[in-house]
Amino acid sequence: MPDxxxxxxxxxxxxxxxxxxxxxxxxxxxxxxQVVEEAIAEYTRLGAEVVEVSMPNINLSIPAYYIVAPAExxxxxxxxxxxxxxxxxxxxxxLNDLYIRSRGEGFGAEVKRRILIGTYALSTGYYDxxxxxxxxxxxxxxDDFKKVLSEVDVLMGPVTPTPAFGLxxxxxxxxxxxxxxxxxxxxxxxxxPALSIPAGFVDQKPVGLQIIGxxxxxxxxxxxxxxxxxxxxxxxxxxxxxx
Numbered sequence: 001m002p003d004x005x006x007x008x009x010x011x012x013x014x015x016x017x018x019x020x021x022x023x024x025x026x027x028x029x030x031x032x033x034q035v036v037e038e039a040i041a042e043y044t045r046l047g048a049e050v051v052e053v054s055m056p057n058i059n060l061s062i063p064a065y066y067i068v069a070p071a072e073x074x075x076x077x078x079x080x081x082x083x084x085x086x087x088x089x090x091x092x093x094x095l096n097d098l099y100i101r102s103r104g105e106g107f108g109a110e111v112k113r114r115i116l117i118g119t120y121a122l123s124t125g126y127y128d129x130x131x132x133x134x135x136x137x138x139x140x141x142x143d144d145f146k147k148v149l150s151e152v153d154v155l156m157g158p159v160t161p162t163p164a165f166g167l168x169x170x171x172x173x174x175x176x177x178x179x180x181x182x183x184x185x186x187x188x189x190x191x192x193p194a195l196s197i198p199a200g201f202v203d204q205k206p207v208g209l210q211i212i213g214x215x216x217x218x219x220x221x222x223x224x225x226x227x228x229x230x231x232x233x234x235x236x237x238x239x240x241x242x243x
Contacts, residue, residue: 007219008226013047015224016152022058023157023183035200035207036158042231043156043224051152055144060137061186066178067121067134068189073111074118080106113174142190149192149214154224158183159196159208183210193218197225198234206239 017040024033044050080086082102089105092098107115121130148155160180170177187194192215196208209228213221229235 002219004219004222007223009230010223010227011047012043012224012227015043015046015048015154017043017048017050018053018148018152018155019050020055020058020148020155020157021052022055027161027179027182028158029162029202031202032158032160032162032207035202036156036209039199039209039228039232040156042228046227046231053148053152053155055141055148055186057137057140057144058186061141061189062178062182064134064137064141065181065185065189066117067130068138069185070114070118071121071131071134072118073114074116074122077107077111077115082106109171110174138189141186145186145190145192145212153214153220155212157210157212159210160184163202163205163207187212191215193221195221195225197228198237199232200234201237201239204239 019040040050080103082088082092082098087102087106089098089101092101120126121134145155161182162180165177165180170180184194192212194210194212196210198206199209200207211221211224213224
């Protein structure tokens with residue numbers, strides 16, 4: 001295991017930062033973009049070089065992820081039937097009642113939605129049309145990351161396209177809620193290390209700067225994040241009204 005603390009204070013002179021142009025399109029809130037650009041400018045002052053890169057398949061990450069992830073959700077949560085795992089309902093009448101009420105009571109609305117989507121995607125007649133195609137797209141996205149990370153040291157961009165929304169605000173429109181993940185879920189599909197660091201505020205709501213690294217390059221990620229936090233104090237600030 002590497003000693004991650006050993007390289008935390010290394011100079012960033014010569015660091016090559018890639019900015020995926022797909023992260024800075026029309027979907028990105030203008031104020032969010034300004035905060036992220038100011039954070040990246042801090043890196044150039046520390047000696048880093050910034051270049052634009054392109055990942056043409058990354059816009060497919062949301063449809064691919066919301067097939068792959070619910071399918072895994074459906075398969076992994078099937079064991080939570082109230083018999084050996086998970087919540088068990090009170091006084092079941094029979095085995096079917098035990099299954100139905102235990103899962104109905106134990107899972108929330110979003111989990112149920114994902115189980116249903118995943119079960120549908122994995123069902124006979126739809127597996128090839130949905131799950132298999134999503135896995136092919138996953139490989140294309142992974143190949144995009146491999147290509148650009150062979151040219152730069154890290155990638156940077158926003159974490160979300162808009163500032164944080166209020167609790168429960170998007171529950172009536174789950175698709176809009178899922179779109180908030182558009183800059184992060186591609187990283188999960190590719191299996192890369194990434195992190196988010198505080199970079200400022202928009203309307204008193206915190207903005208994160210996303211840093212994406214190459215496989216097994218966590219030490220560089222931590223070094224890049226640490227050097228930014230040595231120069232700024234966003235990580236020590238909180239939104240107004242929060243202690």
